[in-house]
Amino acid sequence: MHIDPAAHGLLPGATGQGRLPQGLSQAQVDQLLHRAFGTYGRLESGRYPSPPDDLLEGVARLFHFTEEEWKILWRYAVTTDPPYPLHPHSGKEIAAVWQEAIDGIGHMAYVNNQSWDVLAHNESWVRMFPRREAPPNTMRWMLLAPEARHILIDWETSWVPLVIPQLRSALAALPNDEVLLKIERDILADPVVGPLFEATPDQFLHPDGDERPLHHPELGRGWVSVAASEPLSSPRARLIILLFRTEQTRPRLRPPLTRPSPLSPASDQVHT
Structure with a gap:
């Protein structure tokens, strides 16, 4: 994004090497971030090993980065994902288009935020x-709603040990x-879930690709395969698609989807 120097009370940067086209010069970025001359130039050219978090955050806020741009900056500069979202609303909200997108999915689907509150x-x-009423929070429903212990088959052994580590994480x-x-707090006060929470070991288990038993009120007993992903604009929000069978x-266990290598023997075969 091009930033007008005048918006920060600065004159246009000089042309030549180091000039950001139609925007701030590298020296002006240093000035606005209260950094030593040449700091931003080193960062931009990849000559700044292990830059501090506050420098990266300052750059991201100065240039009004999106969450995805914030992630790219960290991967470029530190080779890891950022330890926290850039914007306070990230993880709490999603773009409105998600509701229309979810309405177009034939399988059961929903989006929750970082707190497991249902957004769509x-x-x-x-x-x-049973009453066709969506729970406001899926984590609370799975662990504390009495009806969940009947819908989620083998609740204590097939669901709780996989859900509690997600909450802990x-x-x-x-x-x-x-x-x-x-x-x-409500889990620890519950006579059934509280002891299970204390006994479950610390480990992180994401649900993507899981298959779990479920008693559907209308379709009967079966299994749900879980497909989970994260909206790029809202880290820690989750799209969950449940395929009930x-x-x-x-289906029997199926291998992961992958594209054959161009060098594999199968790619040399000619199909007629």
């Missing part, structure tokens, strides 16, 4: 609940999230 869902997912990353803290239609 389709009608197929609502049918999973989120609490470690978001220690001040009031929604998550309230869920944790009965015992009769449950």
Whole structure:
């Protein structure tokens, strides 16, 4: 993004080497970030090993980076993903187009935020609940709703040991999230879930690719395969798609999808 120097009370930068086209010069970036001369030039050219977090954040905020641009900056400068989102609303909201996109998915689908609050869902997912009422928070429903212990087959052995580590991981990353803290307090006060929470070992298990037993109120007993992803504009939000199959239609274990290498023997075959 081109930044007008005048917006910061600066004159246009000099032309020549180091000039940012139609925007700030490298020297002006240093001035605005209160850095020594040449700091931004070293960062931009890749000659700044292990730049500090506050420098990267200053650059991102100066140039009004999106979350995806913030991630690219970290990967370029530090070769890791950023340890925290750039914007305070990230993880709490998603673009409005997601509701229309989810409505077009035939399988059960929903999006929740970093606290597992439901932001959007389709009608197929609502049918999973006996009263066709979507729960406001999926983490709270899975661990604390009495009906979940009947819908989620083998709740104590097939669901709880996989869900609790996700909550623990989120609490470690978001220690001040009031929604998550309230869920944790309610879990510890629950005579059934509390001991399970204490006994479950610390490990992170994402749900993508999982297959778990489920009793669908309308379709009967079966299995859901979980496809999970993260909207690029909202880190820690999650798109969850649940593919329900009965015992009769449950597929066998399938290999991961991959594109054959151009050098593999299969790629040399000519199909007629």
